[in-house]
Amino acid sequence: MSQRIWMNGRLVPADQAAVSVFDHGLLYGDGVFEGIRIYNGRIFKLRTHLLRLFASAKVIRLPIPYSLEALDAAVRETVAANEKLNGYVRLCVTRGSGTLGLNPFKCSDPTAFIIADSISLYPRELYETGMAVITAATMRNHPLALSPRVKSMNYLNNIMAKIEALDAGANEAVMLNHQGYVAECTGDNLFVVHHAAKGSSLATPPLHAGVLEGVTRGVVMDLAREMGMPVTCPDMTRHDLYVADEIFLTGTAAEVIAVTRVDNRPIGTGKPGAATARLTQAFRSFVENDAPED
Numbered sequence: 673m674s675q676r677i678w679m680n681g682r683l684v685p686a687d688q689a690a691v692s693v694f695d696h697g698l699l700y701g702d703g704v705f706e707g708i709r710i711y712n713g714r715i716f717k718l719r720t721h722l723l724r725l726f727a728s729a730k731v732i733r734l735p736i737p738y739s740l741e742a743l744d745a746a747v748r749e750t751v752a753a754n755e756k757l758n759g760y761v762r763l764c765v766t767r768g769s770g771t772l773g774l775n776p777f778k779c780s781d782p783t784a785f786i787i788a789d790s791i792s793l794y795p796r797e798l799y800e801t802g803m804a805v806i807t808a809a810t811m812r813n814h815p816l817a818l819s820p821r822v823k824s825m826n827y828l829n830n831i832m833a834k835i836e837a838l839d840a841g842a843n844e845a846v847m848l849n850h851q852g853y854v855a856e857c858t859g860d861n862l863f864v865v866h867h868a869a870k871g872s873s874l875a876t877p878p879l880h881a882g883v884l885e886g887v888t889r890g891v892v893m894d895l896a897r898e899m900g901m902p903v904t905c906p907d908m909t910r911h912d913l914y915v916a917d918e919i920f921l922t923g924t925a926a927e928v929i930a931v932t933r934v935d936n937r938p939i940g941t942g943k944p945g946a947a948t949a950r951l952t953q954a955f956r957s958f959v960e961n962d963a964p965e966d
């Protein structure tokens with residue numbers, strides 16, 4: 673079966689799904705998007721993703737020409753048309769075609785498209801062994817330049833950091849913010865685990881550090897609290913990473929993955945830790961069995 677793309681209201685074959693060279697999404701990265709997982713035929717946290725899409729669009733003054741309900745139906749239609757029981761959806765809304773100048777208000781028709789496909793962010797074996805990361809010299813976008821809370825189509829900041837990781841032989845980079853505090857990775861949020869006699873606790877950078885408010889981050893925070901693990905959001909430095917008992921990353925594409933080395937320092941035992949394993953299991957069970965349709 674050939675892939676079908678939802679493009680501005682209708683399903684078309686993939687080779688007919690094209691955007692104009694005058695689209696400001698292409699010319700300037702001017703647009704917003706979401707990446708969404710499909711688990712066992714259910715579209716995971718679709719409403720939460722759509723709410724974030726509309727919030728991002730509001731911040732950049734991009735009027736999405738569909739209601740949230742219409743996009744909800746369009747995502748379901750695309751997933752069904754491509755017979756995806758498990759996979760990944762990319763939903764994009766660009767500013768649309770305009771003139772070659774920056775003026776976004778000369779773009780009258782936003783372009784919306786939905787791709788239902790699969791994704792594999794990191795090699796499978798790293799989910800067993802854990803992953804080595806580096807901290808990038810490229811800092812995360814300053815929140816006063818472009819807030820990392822906007823999930824925009826302009827990912828050059830993250831791509832620069834990803835290049836640093838790949839050049840260093842790592843799969844992912846930790847990005848610091850303009851103050852030197854830990855923000856997030858190029859496509860995932862970051863969690864630190866502390867062990868204590870009375871149980872483990874989690875820490876993840878606060879939104880004010882300049883991070884995307886990850887949907888997976890939120891799910892993992894809820895699961896951890898249900899499992900009796902307190903979660904806090906303190907400012908953290910690289911020092912806090914180096915001395916952590918465990919570290920893991922979360923994201924729609926990445927899911928939950930242990931980090932076992934940061935800048936060539938082993939984290940904890942140097943192997944994925946017990947709390948990360950418990951949370952990974954809770955996450956799998958939640959997405960595959962328990963997740964409500966929200």
Ligand code: PMP
Nearest residue numbers: 859860861884886887888923924
């Ligand atoms: N941070 C960045 C920069 C990302 O691109 C992503 C992936 N969308 C995340 C964090 C994780 O967010 P989510 O769990 O919503 O996929």
